[in-house]
Amino acid sequence: MNAQPDASQMAIARANRERELLSDALARVGIGDRKAFEFLYRRTSAKLFGVCLRIFGNRNEAEEALQDAYLTIWNRAAAFDRDKASPISWLVAVTRNKAIDRLRAHDKGKAVDLDEALGIADTSPNAEARLTEKDDAKVMDRCIDRLDDRDANFIRAAFWNGRTYADLAIAESTPLPTIKSRIRRALIKLRHCLEGSE
Amino acid sequence: MRLTDDDIATAGELALGLLDKAEAAQARARTASDPDFAAEHAKWNDRMVAMEVIEEAAPSPALWAKIDAAISEKPRQDNNSGNVRIWQGLTAASFAIMLVLATMLWRQPEVTSTPQQPQTLVAAIGAEDGTESVAANYNPQTGALQIIPISLETGKLYPELWIIPEDGIARSLGMIDPSKPAVHSVPQAMRPHLHKGALFAITPEPAGGAPGGKATGPVIAKGAIDTI
Numbered sequence: 001m002n003a004q005p006d007a008s009q010m011a012i013a014r015a016n017r018e019r020e021l022l023s024d025a026l027a028r029v030g031i032g033d034r035k036a037f038e039f040l041y042r043r044t045s046a047k048l049f050g051v052c053l054r055i056f057g058n059r060n061e062a063e064e065a066l067q068d069a070y071l072t073i074w075n076r077a078a079a080f081d082r083d084k085a086s087p088i089s090w091l092v093a094v095t096r097n098k099a100i101d102r103l104r105a106h107d108k109g110k111a112v113d114l115d116e117a118l119g120i121a122d123t124s125p126n127a128e129a130r131l132t133e134k135d136d137a138k139v140m141d142r143c144i145d146r147l148d149d150r151d152a153n154f155i156r157a158a159f160w161n162g163r164t165y166a167d168l169a170i171a172e173s174t175p176l177p178t179i180k181s182r183i184r185r186a187l188i189k190l191r192h193c194l195e196g197s198e
Numbered sequence: 199m200r201l202t203d204d205d206i207a208t209a210g211e212l213a214l215g216l217l218d219k220a221e222a223a224q225a226r227a228r229t230a231s232d233p234d235f236a237a238e239h240a241k242w243n244d245r246m247v248a249m250e251v252i253e254e255a256a257p258s259p260a261l262w263a264k265i266d267a268a269i270s271e272k273p274r275q276d277n278n279s280g281n282v283r284i285w286q287g288l289t290a291a292s293f294a295i296m297l298v299l300a301t302m303l304w305r306q307p308e309v310t311s312t313p314q315q316p317q318t319l320v321a322a323i324g325a326e327d328g329t330e331s332v333a334a335n336y337n338p339q340t341g342a343l344q345i346i347p348i349s350l351e352t353g354k355l356y357p358e359l360w361i362i363p364e365d366g367i368a369r370s371l372g373m374i375d376p377s378k379p380a381v382h383s384v385p386q387a388m389r390p391h392l393h394k395g396a397l398f399a400i401t402p403e404p405a406g407g408a409p410g411g412k413a414t415g416p417v418i419a420k421g422a423i424d425t426i
Contacts, residue, residue: 032272041262046254053255063257070265075274085240092252093243100215140248158214159246165216180216187210188203194245 022087023080030078037074045070047088048095054160055099065102069095100162143193151186154179201234209235213242274377323398323421331400331419332359332374336392341384343371343392350376352418355402360413361388362397370411374400396423 022043028036048069052062072094080090144152157163165183169176201209211217212225229236323332333346350357357376360368369391371384384392401408401415408414 030273034266034269037269038262038266041265045261046256047252049257050252050254054250054252059258063261066257067261067265067268071268074269077273084237086244089240089244089247092247093240096243096247140245144249155214155246156249158216160250162215164218166218183216184207184211187207187214190245191206191210 019086019088022091023082026077026080026087026090027082029074030080040073041070044088044091048091051092051095052099055096055103055162061102062099065099066095068102069098072098096159103162139194143190146193147186147190151182154183155186155190158183201238205235206238209238210242213239213246317425319392319394319423320426321398321421321423323400323419325419332398332421334398334421334423336384336423338389338392341386341389343382343384344379345374345382346379347374347376350374350400350419352376352402352415355415356405356407357400357418358403358407358413358415360399360401361391362399363391363393364395368399368413370407370413373403373407392423394423394425397421398423 022040025036025040025043029040045066049062049066052065052069053059056062056065073091076094080087147155154163154168157168163171165176165180168174168183169179172179208225212222212229215222217225225239229239317338319336319338321334321336322330323334324330330348331350332348334343336343345359357374359371359374361371362368369388371388372382374380374382397420399413399417399420401413401417403413403415
């Protein structure tokens with residue numbers, strides 16, 4: 001018997017502790033605890049700023065988006081349900097959604113530059129830099145590899161650059177229904193691969 | 199119920215923001231009523247986040263002070279079920295569709311109890327520039343007035359709702375909540391004033407409402423009552 005926990009077990013334990021810590025902080029923010037809110041900010045702002053930078057690519061815009069996001073987190077923390085979502089996923093989703101709203105408000109009337117959007121997403125994910133556990137990262141890499149490169153980029157451009165079907169159809173000069181069925185197929189494929197029922 | 203591949207793709211489309219506003223509103227409504235669909239939708243967010251390396255980066259040290267100064271004393275407890283957000287995101291066209299949908303949903307319980315369906319009255323209450331502020335629907339049979347805020351900003355003041363019938367006199371219907379939908383019971387004396395052609399108006403007023411029942415703020419939104 002090996003009493004020494006291995007590295008991956010320790011990583012999982014650390015991740016669970018972090019999850020508890022952030023869930024507790026969010027619960028306290030939900031009842032208006034400003035100290036908990038500051039703790040949460042100190043603990044998560046680098047990650048969430050990374051999300052904003054991923055979407056805007058410029059610090060000023062990204063900081064404005066981050067400020068928006070934390071105001072929303074303050075006002076909405078009570079709706080966080082620790083049994084249903086991980087705190088970091090919830091925080092990232094709120095931040096991403098606020099930032100995309102802001103991006104879309106800016107982009108209104110501007111021509112869609114899909115190449116620019118796809119260009120940013122062209123690097124392949126680096127498993128070590130991920131916050132998720134290593135095994136998850138491996139599964140994700142394997143499943144993305146199975147997608148057509150263009151489909152994977154469409155999916156990224158939608159989530160991280162706020163592209164809609166209409167945007168993608170125009171940028172690709174492809175009828176919207178074609179794009180739509182292509183992406184739906186890719187989503188189904190990705191999901192089954194990730195959930196292990198390929 | 200087990201989700202089909204179609205459901206999975208739709209949950210993904212919603213999470214990715216691919217759908218147009220009317221489709222998104224429909225899919226979001228399903229997250230409220232179907233826990234499996236809601237779970238699938240949440241998982242798509244996780245999957246998309248895991249798909250990408252997010253490099254952490256420290257925002258400027260001054261940002262915390264800005265956020266700390268900008269937050270309200272107490273959280274507004276925004277409802278995360280998405281209701282308010284959906285309504286805020288609607289365009290004029292899909293807004294009309296949703297108004298009809300909302301009215302239908304709201305009327306459902308009545309279908310069995312009333313032999314003759316009452317004529318439901320609706321109004322889109324909007325600002326000068328055409329943006330919708332509030333959607334209202336009114337059931338003359340029961341006096342229930344449903345107020346659905348879409349985008350209503352009154353700064354430090356609070357929105358008060360008025361009804362202005364043909365005589366041109368504004369009568370207060372009370373304060374409304376700009377953050378979430380609510381159903382108000384219209385006082386008996388006011389009910390005759392709520393009919394097709396009468397005008398709803400909203401003014402910003404101090405807490406507790408306009409002193410003496412006379413509006414003090416400018417009309418920031420208005421809309422005529424119509425039948426559907």
